Amino acid sequence: MSERVVVDFRTEPRRYKHWKLSFDGPVATLQMDVKEDGGLVPGYELKLNSYDLGVDIELYDAIQRLRFEHPEVGAVVLTSGKERIFCAGANIRMLSQSSHGWKVNFCKFTNETRSAIEDATAHSRQTWLAVVNGPCAGGGYELALATDRILMADDGSTTVALPEVPLLAVLPGTGGLTRLVDKRRVRRDRADFFCTLEEGIKGQRAVEWRLVDEVVPRSRLAETTRQRAGELAVRTDRPAGARGIALDPLERRVEGDRVAYAHVTCAIDRAHGVAEITVAAPTAAPPADGAGIHAAGTRFWPLAVARELDDLILHLRTNEEEIGLWVLRTTGSPDLVEAHDRALLEHDADWLVREIRLYLKRTLKRLDVSSRSIFALIEPGSCFTGTLLELALAADRVFMLDGTREGDARPAATVRLTGLNFGVYPTVNGLTRLQSRFLDEPGRVDDLKGRIGEDLDAAAAAEAGLVTFTPDDIDWEDEVRIAIEERAAFSPDALTGMEASLRFGGPETLESKIFARLSAWQNWIFQRPNAVGPKGALKVYGTGERGDFDRRRV
Amino acid sequence: MSERVVVDFRTEPRRYKHWKLSFDGPVATLQMDVKEDGGLVPGYELKLNSYDLGVDIELYDAIQRLRFEHPEVGAVVLTSGKERIFCAGANIRMLSQSSHGWKVNFCKFTNETRSAIEDATAHSRQTWLAVVNGPCAGGGYELALATDRILMADDGSTTVALPEVPLLAVLPGTGGLTRLVDKRRVRRDRADFFCTLEEGIKGQRAVEWRLVDEVVPRSRLAETTRQRAGELAVRTDRPAGARGIALDPLERRVEGDRVAYAHVTCAIDRAHGVAEITVAAPTAAPPADGAGIHAAGTRFWPLAVARELDDLILHLRTNEEEIGLWVLRTTGSPDLVEAHDRALLEHDADWLVREIRLYLKRTLKRLDVSSRSIFALIEPGSCFTGTLLELALAADRVFMLDGTREGDARPAATVRLTGLNFGVYPTVNGLTRLQSRFLDEPGRVDDLKGRIGEDLDAAAAAEAGLVTFTPDDIDWEDEVRIAIEERAAFSPDALTGMEASLRFGGPETLESKIFARLSAWQNWIFQRPNAVGPKGALKVYGTGERGDFDRRRV
Helix, strand or coil: CCCCCCCCCCCCHHHCCCEEEEEECCEEEEEECCCCCCCCCCCCCCHHHEECHHHHHHHHHHHHHHHHCCCCCCEEEEEECCCCCCECEECHHHHHHCCHHHHHHHHHHHHHHHHHHHHHHHHCCCEEEEEECCCEECHHHHHHHCCCEEEEEECCCCCEECCHHHHHCCCCCCCHHHHHHHHCCCCHHHHHHHCCCCCCECHHHHHHCCCCCEEEEHHHHHHHHHHHHHHHHHCCCCCCCCCCCCCCCCCCEEECCEEECCCEEEEEECCCCEEEEEEECCCCCCCCCHHHHHHHHHHCHHHHHHHHHHHHHHHHHHHCCCCCEEEEEEECCHHHHHHHHHHHHHCCCCHHHHHHHHHHHHHHHHHHCCCCEEEEEECCCCCEEHHHHHHHHHCCEEEECECCCCCCCCCCCCEECCHHHHCCCCCCCCCCHHHHHCCCCCHHHHHHHCCCCCCECHHHHHHCCCCCECCEHHHHHHHHHHHHHHHHHCCHHHHHHHHHHHCCCCCCCHHHHHHHHHHHHHHHHCCCHHHHCCCCHHHHCCCCCCCCCCCCCC | CCCCCCCCCCCCHHHCCCEEEEEECCEEEEEECCCCCCCCCCCCCCHHHEECHHHHHHHHHHHHHHHHCCCCCCEEEEEECCCCCCECEECHHHHHHCCHHHHHHHHHHHHHHHHHHHHHHHHCCCEEEEEECCCEECHHHHHHHCCCEEEEEECCCCCEECCHHHHHCCCCCCCHHHHHHHHCCCCHHHHHHHCCCCCCECHHHHHHCCCCCEEEEHHHHHHHHHHHHHHHHHCCCCCCCCCCCCCCCCCCEEECCEEECCCEEEEEECCCCEEEEEEECCCCCCCCCHHHHHHHHHHCHHHHHHHHHHHHHHHHHHHCCCCCEEEEEEECCHHHHHHHHHHHHHCCCCHHHHHHHHHHHHHHHHHHHCCCEEEEEECCCCCEEHHHHHHHHHCCEEEECECCCCCCCCCCCCEECCHHHHCCCCCCCCCCHHHHHCCCCCHHHHHHHCCCCCCECHHHHHHCCCCCECCEHHHHHHHHHHHHHHHHHCCHHHHHHHHHHHCCCCCCCHHHHHHHHHHHHHHHHCCCHHHHCCCCHHHHCCCCCCCCCCCCCC
């Protein structure tokens, strides 16, 4: 398992190996130009603009920076920096040498990154446009599918293709199948044919089948790109004259089994397979106005917490596979969190505040789709207020200590709702976590709106349905310990399937279909001997042999 | 693999080993009383009312007969015939000795059977009530969850439980997780706790958590059952005084690789892994009125075809795993199919006609969720009209021969829409197959309504979006042959995942979530060493050992 490297998700443009970011007024251009020998782990060459996790980490960073550092950008052109290829998709040798867990985690991150492109288009009003200037296959086409509009060169060699099924015996698992029928609404029989076609589809037929939006001759590609990007850019509401804020390097200390950021800390208990994560409230009031928020930049508590949690989640998922339970705690002043939440609510017309809210939304969604059990512990001194209360609502179970603790002078724990709990942080099914929680009685969400700002003690929180169990001081220790030990004893796989099934009741969206359904099929196929066995298609790819399949249909 | 028996899905009450059906006016009672040594294959004992495919085949038959043979029944009580147990769920030894394919196919059929209970409740107005009169675990509780109302004995031992995760390292995969959060809308944190509890939940807490609807002391269980069933029965619109029609034994001839019913035939081409299925139109006009339909009973063509196709699909899925492609053809008179469709439309208020429409709906849904590729071939002499056109709309690809064939005097093929294509046969996502087909332009469905009864030739059908390809006589042979051979060469698993993803665009329902999402997770887990490896929980169950898990989260 050559992937036993510790992956760091932090990067910045001057360290990019694989992407080139350039700007022309309101239009940014992100060129994919993958460095063949720049793989994240040894063992493969990133030929033909194929990608691995390292390539995607840079892409993710670029998406973030375009949003925060470039308020003036209204359209982003995603294209290839290579002469003869757009993108060949995920690197096959990388996949075939990777463990099952690595493959699945890789796909989850790439899926989230593609969703982030759609989120930027829809909510940051930074519209992404793919300019397909060479063969575009598999994950390459899935990347294009995540943009709002696909422009393709009309020449002899440029095609779009999803050749995974015929070539590799796996699925286009980064949203491709779902986006074909649910986003672009390609007719299912055409989608079926397309997904079995190694060579892909080009030219007018690709437009007719809705696989791309427009084809133009090579000779007019640059000009049409400029024109289309310009048209998209003018539709933005982002402020052309504003200055972005710099996403300074995120500081993090790793000491043994402890990871510490400014506000978020994580202590790993390897014996129990538990990550104890604590999020601290701000220690000072928020800036008095929008200008103060801009001046604070990454030091503004909500943005700092989003960045820290985001990085921690990615770190734990990728580098701590055996830590199956994340225990979430909070600490600090509910009043200061509420004040920050109020700032995020009041300045919602400010582009930067909008970005921060969206970033918190995406970070909380990462929690929801993480294949880890999540418990929240609400104890004296905790601060599950507003934005931080979402951590508890994202948890599989919430334990709240009823009353005070012997020998602890702090008052009994309370939780507090803010306006941000009612619409700003939808989860992947499109509902807020409160709505998801009360599918049986939607009216309860309205009732809770009337209780914004109230301190709810354990009895009140239980009555309101916000917490699962409320042991008192006498029972707390045992009850929590047993729950944690029990969780650690269950099959990690069964828990993953169970959590994926219970977390997303109610309606479905493109995103929930990708994370909860398409990924499950892909995971299944990634286990099948027909794909990954010694004679599986993924294993023999490139050797000249064809996969030798067990023909039984399951 | 002890399961290499040929399974026959045809049965009848006097052959039941495991169920007792009794009647008291408008209330029927179906008692589960599984015969321990009555397993379908050797190697396990069906203790504690646990079930295998054989038990479920009888359940399915009972559901069908209650609908067709008992118009007077408005409520069905599902309960246990044993003293101390309701149902312990699917038999674990059976699962642990079964191949992956057998497990998945078994779960698919049990899922369809539970959906049939919900369909009977919702649409046949025969409301199912579970009376849980002893411990009810795993698949036992999932069976209860499929009914409209769950009444539970309030005693020391009766509980409901989903102990799959803690005991077996698999999921409650027969809809349990989905029905918890999406049907009964149990709060997700409570569902999480409940699903990790070996011992289950009983009494008032089960009611409070919405796991059951009502608990009553043992001493009043019989009386309350009568009362509740009576209340449900009076809400029906089924005709108390009507006579049912007998579901006579379904005749079928199996000769070598050929299966033939009265109207449906299937020839298996083992070399190519293809089942060539042909459905014949009726050869005479339908009965002139409702009475005539009742008199015809199972000889009424639409009912006969539903039964035959249903049986064939189940046979092929279970007994012909290596036949990965089903090629559908039709033959006969479009006018006669249209006349039968008209009869089904005109007599929609007749309870029997309603049942026949619902049965056709369910049978067509079986096609949609079958893990087989489906092609439809429309040629001269074919009859893709109305109900039979749904076969083409269910297919992954539709080939229609454009024009006539050399040496064949028959006119060019046409297809014809009837009123039944516009709402009577929704698929598992709640949309008709036409709506699912035109997610991009819903208006096209309305346009097509204006063309009911028209004969559409290949050009018109292609223009209307009803068919995928329309080769002419010169190209037909090669194009179809290549498509079939190509399909046979792909990985069966990748095709299953691809088809499951492309067939169900658009909205989601309880059913689509169960078939397209929960099942995918279950399939994945059924492949994981933590469940099925030599030290997996499913393998060591009953030995006193605990599963030894790879702790890496995926």
